[in-house]
Amino acid sequence: MAVDQLSSIPLTKDQAYALVDAVMERDDLALTASAHENEETGEWIFEATCDSPPDVDSFVELARQTLGGAVEFSVAPVDPEINWVAKSLEGLAPVIAGGFYVYGSHETGPVPGGLTPMKIDAAQAFGTGHHETTTGCLEAIDKVLKRRRPRHMLDVGTGTGVLAIALAKRTRTSVIASDIDPVSVTTTIDNAAQNGVGKLIVALEATGVNHSTIIRNAPYDLIVANILAGPLAALAPAIGRIAGRGATVILSGILEHQARGVINAYARQGMVLNQKLQRKDWTTLILEMP
Known part of the structure; x- marks a missing residue:
């Protein structure tokens, strides 16, 4: 299966995660979406993994609706040797709120004590906890x-x-x-x-x-x-x-x-x-x- 990766220009962390949730609320744009931090610059990048050429115009319009401004995207093919599902999940760090610990199955660390754990993977439905x-x-x-x-x-x-x-x-x-x-x-x-x-x-x-x-x-x-x-x-x-x-x-x-x-x-x-x-x-x- 040919897989394409769509990436955004640098964003803030909040913008990147807001765009992740907006994309994952849809079932027609991408297989998965995630946010990644550039450790050197502190900037965040939104990424979406698609199993067909992504509809860039739809991503631009959704970003405009979600973030209130224009966002530029680039598209590149994914190396077939890369486990792109695991890669797309790397940016979804665990969330702690109200004594709950929401994490994905890619998270291998121990659950902090005193919290109620919930394993929720990014899927074709809204609600990763972010x-x-x-x-x-x-x-x-x-x-x-x-x-x-x-x-x-x-x-x-x-x-x-x-x-x-x-x-x-x-x-x-x-x-x-x-x-x-x-x-x-x-x-x-x-x-x-x-x-x-x-x-x-x-x-x-x-x-x-x-x-x-x-x-x-x-x-x-x-x-x-x-x-x-x-x-x-x-x-x-x-x-x-x-x-x-x-x-x-x-x-x-x-x-x-x-x-x-x-x-x-x-x-x-x-x-x-x-x-x-x-x-x-x-x-x-x-x-x-x-």
């Missing part, structure tokens, strides 16, 4: 679980299943995880099994919360949704209907300037803001149903 929306959710989950033990949990837009797995590992209680993308559902099932919580995760293909299993198991006392501000606001009435009295709702995928609109949408369902976590330009909301 993006501020995911770390914000993990920190919010940690805060919520320190003061209550939910019994009925739902993860909407699960991606790789990282948040559902985090909930299952900490509580040893079943979690329903839904996503509109069938690839995400398959990825979640695989990751749950790999992390020893396969029997605790019920992964479903669903648009929002529109699934008979989700409705049948309501009300929920903890709902997590890491998607985007627009869909989150549109989902507010549906989530309001399945959230039980005293429920906690964690929302992320929200830029800071979008937070007020999402808060207002859920306030109309009777929910109040308990806490707002900000990570760079991204906001995670912890809401409560009184």
Whole structure:
């Protein structure tokens, strides 16, 4: 198989990782994506590995949408003697957030003591743990679980299943995880099994919360949704209907300037803001149903 490597001009670390997450949220651009630091200059390079000539224009447009500016890319064939899968994973360092340790299978070092480990490889689904929306959710989950033990949990837009797995590992209680993308559902099932919580995760293909299993198991006392501000606001009435009295709702995928609109949408369902976590330009909301 002919493999091409697409590389960016030098970026900051945050820009490189943001572009990695944006590319891995798509299933049509690349097999894998990663970020690498030049140890001499401290600059970061985004790289994507493709099994066909990459659509450079699509990468340029996605970079413009994600980073707000133009990014130049170059393309070169990959030496067939190189293990390009392993190489693409080298830049994905472990992430620590909320007492969770998220790492890829390429990471061979020991898990630091006192942390909850989760092995999540880069795949055709969103959620390696590197993006501020995911770390914000993990920190919010940690805060919520320190003061209550939910019994009925739902993860909407699960991606790789990282948040559902985090909930299952900490509580040893079943979690329903839904996503509109069938690839995400398959990825979640695989990751749950790999992390020893396969029997605790019920992964479903669903648009929002529109699934008979989700409705049948309501009300929920903890709902997590890491998607985007627009869909989150549109989902507010549906989530309001399945959230039980005293429920906690964690929302992320929200830029800071979008937070007020999402808060207002859920306030109309009777929910109040308990806490707002900000990570760079991204906001995670912890809401409560009184």
